[in-house]
Amino acid sequence: MSHLLKKIGLSVAFTLTLSTAVIAESAEGYIANIGIQSNLEGLERVKQILVAPPFLPIHQQKYSGKPRIIEMEMIIEEKEIEVEPGVFVQAMTFDGTNPGPMMVVHEGDYVELTLKNPKTNLLVHNIDFHAATGALGGGALTKVAPGEQVVLRFKADKPGTYVYHCAPGGVMVPYHVVAGMYGAIMILPKDGLKDNKGKSVTYDKAxxxxxxxxxxxxxxxxxxxxxxxxxxxxxxxxxxxxxxxxxxxxxxxxxxxxxxxxxxxxxxxxxxxxxxxxxxxxxxxxxxxxxxxxxxxxxxxxxxxxxxxxxxxxxxxxxxxxxxxxxxxxxxxxxxxxxxxxxxxxxxxxxxxxxxxxxxxxxxxxxxxxxxx
The missing domain is CATH 2.60.40.420 (Cupredoxins -  blue copper proteins)
Structure with a gap:
């Protein structure tokens, strides 16, 4: 890795900024003072298969049952993308697409994401959910170097549509985002969507x-x-x-x-x-x-x-x-x-x-x- 970076004109100090130094922003402060414990006993686990945009994963528009743990997996992929004929970017992606896949859950569900950073990648990555509460949207708990994976669980308690993106720290935050590393999650109300008069509405396609x-x-x-x-x-x-x-x-x-x-x-x-x-x-x-x-x-x-x-x-x-x-x-x-x-x-x-x-x-x-x- 350092040999590669030297070849392209970056210093060893900057190499550390891209790898170990990024991880040095420890998550200990977010996990040392555990108070309220999760009560997940008896909750159903459901695997959600993520799909490439513009499509959404299979989902219900209304769900009146108990909260569930929605399991998902995303693989980070650093790859070249041709944004128009003959014009290329070195993109960073969730699951190989720009944007990353849409996730769909219901209010009260728990999102449990396994985030994988294959050893073939060069950079440290993480994920910040604008829908999540605490620890920089999960960003402080999900930093993974190449060859690592991490599992994050958060409660989807605010219905709406939200961005998620990579945010590894410093200038790498805007660089990863403008390199394509973001997506969205939709948290549907349990009783579905309502119009301006409070009447239930549904959609045929999304x-x-x-x-x-x-x-x-x-x-x-x-x-x-x-x-x-x-x-x-x-x-x-x-x-x-x-x-x-x-x-x-x-x-x-x-x-x-x-x-x-x-x-x-x-x-x-x-x-x-x-x-x-x-x-x-x-x-x-x-x-x-x-x-x-x-x-x-x-x-x-x-x-x-x-x-x-x-x-x-x-x-x-x-x-x-x-x-x-x-x-x-x-x-x-x-x-x-x-x-x-x-x-x-x-x-x-x-x-x-x-x-x-x-x-x-x-x-x-x-x-x-x-x-x-």
Whole structure:
């Protein structure tokens, strides 16, 4: 490891910063003063199989039983991603995808995550759940060096949609996040979602869109650079990050990932729940040709949802939920309505909707023709 780092121009002291020194921020302070013990006796254990975004794992929208322990496993993968043809980043990922998988549990459940950092990786990683209480969201209890694994359990006591991300300390926190290492968890109320009048609502489909700002260095000729690993890319990337201006913004890891064959799909009459996250920059979401029938501010299901929104905000470090029932067929553009970021940098997706057109909602009364003098 140190030989590799020397070869790419990093000092032995910096090598320690990337490995042992990061772990030196001990978790003892978080486990030495144990007071209230967990009472997990008799609770059912359920394994949740995580899937790649934009899809969600199999789940119930309502659950009235006793709390359960939801077991999950994620493998950290440092890998190269092609964010657009010919442009590559050395990404850090949960389970190999950007964003990491969506987790779904119910209020009162316990999330029990096994986090694995294979020995083939170079860096220390951890996980900070914005949904969790204490120990830096679990970040202080989950630091794992290459070749290690850790198990974290926390109680899901605040219903809503939340970001999780890697946060190993210091400058490595923003570096890991802008290298793609984040995802989201949804904690559903036991009795399901409610509209602005308190009436129960359900969805036919749900999609998870993770918006990612990438900061990719260029060489002296203005060409995007390519690196052998995330350590080699770090110094140059940090210089680009200081400008606070992403070179690319993607939905689900690649420009156009959710367009064409990858478009999200629905049918006229179906209600779709969209969960949109941004771990670093602010965003503003607009469904062109549609609306946010219900939008939960900040992703909190304890908030009364706002209705009939044209555009809704997603702050950096948030995951926000919005629901819409499609009324017309066709292609809907799902965009960041900073249109510079959507069209020029890549923050756009499509929803392909099947069904019968309703002329009462919209009709071309006269096709284009020459203007008469």
């Amino acid at each position: 999609y998870y869109v993770g918006e990612q700002g990438w900061y990719i260095p260029k060489d002296h000729e203005g060409k995007y650079q390519r690196y052998p690993n995330s350590v080699a890319a770090m110094n140059d990337t940090l210089k680009v990050m200081r400008k606070l201006t992403p070179t690319h913004i993607t939905y689900n890891g690649k420009k156009g990932a959710l367009i064409g064959k990858g478009a999200m799909k629905a049918k006229v009459g179906e209600t779709v729940l969209f969960i949109h996250s941004q771990a670093n920059e602010d965003s503003r979401i607009h469904l062109i040709g549609g609306h946010g029938d219900l939008v939960w501010p900040g992703g909190s299901f304890n908030n009364t949802p706002t209705v009939d929104r044209e555009t809704w905000s997603v702050l950096g470090g948030e995951a926000v939920a919005a629901m819409y029932t499609f009324k017309q067929p066709g292609i809907y553009a799902y965009v960041n309505h900073n249109l510079i970021e959507a069209i020029m940098l890549g923050a756009a997706a499509h929803v392909s909707v099947e069904g019968e057109w309703n002329n009462d909602l919209m009709e071309q009364v006269q096709p284009p023709s020459k203007i008469k003098n």
